[in-house]
Amino acid sequence: MTILTKNERETIALGKKFAKTLKGGEVILLIGGLGEGKTTFVKGVAEGLGIKKNITSPTFVLMRVYLVKKSKKQKNNPSAEFTLSDPAKGGGVEWAQGDKNEEANIKKLVHIDAYRGLNVADLENIGALEYFGRKDTACFVEWGEKLEKLLKKLKLNYYKIEIKHLSKSKRRFIIQNLNY
Ligand SMILES: Nc1ncnc2c1ncn2[C@@H]1O[C@H](COP(=O)(O)OP(=O)(O)O)[C@@H](O)[C@H]1O
Numbered sequence: 001m002t003i004l005t006k007n008e009r010e011t012i013a014l015g016k017k018f019a020k021t022l023k024g025g026e027v028i029l030l031i032g033g034l035g036e037g038k039t040t041f042v043k044g045v046a047e048g049l050g051i052k053k054n055i056t057s058p059t060f061v062l063m064r065v066y067l068v069k070k071s072k073k074q075k076n077n078p079s080a081e082f083t084l085s086d087p088a089k090g091g092g093v094e095w096a097q098g099d100k101n102e103e104a105n106i107k108k109l110v111h112i113d114a115y116r117g118l119n120v121a122d123l124e125n126i127g128a129l130e131y132f133g134r135k136d137t138a139c140f141v142e143w144g145e146k147l148e149k150l151l152k153k154l155k156l157n158y159y160k161i162e163i164k165h166l167s168k169s170k171r172r173f174i175i176q177n178l179n180y
């Protein structure tokens, strides 16, 4: 499927729409260079799932986990952050809270940055591996091309979303679902 967006707002709307199609258990690889709109798309997804917390690139922390919360009145807390240098942090998880997505069973949104490339050990180290394929979780990976080989090896179903800059504010999204 190919979709064009004319501006940031349309990319957020696209992410929102995509969120509504998620059933849980999906790993979504976002592929595209700096400033193409990977994080913007995830912002839309979070909105679609009812997460109020502002989404920013997990470039330095590598992974953030946002919890889709039941009550609309609950406030958002900081998201859980995991770093490679501090693997012990994975134990003391503090969840970001959002509102419940009534239509799906997704309780967690995982946002990963694979810019530096992550191998199985790294993914295990930051706690990412346990989220892949989990029914209550959707995992979005920026610089996702770096994980594609690995996902194939692990025989995980995944989406590939390739984003290309067409002009200053035009982006082309090619969305593919790949089953192995
Ligand atoms: N159609 C569009 N979709 C998404 N972002 C756009 C679009 N047009 C312009 N932009 C701008 O491009 C930038 C995309 O940034 P970001 O989503 O952080 O990219 P990435 O995560 O791929 O590095 C933002 O500053 C945004 O305002």
Ligand SMILES: [Mg+2]
Binding pocket: 038, 039, 057, 142
């Ligand atoms: Mg980004």
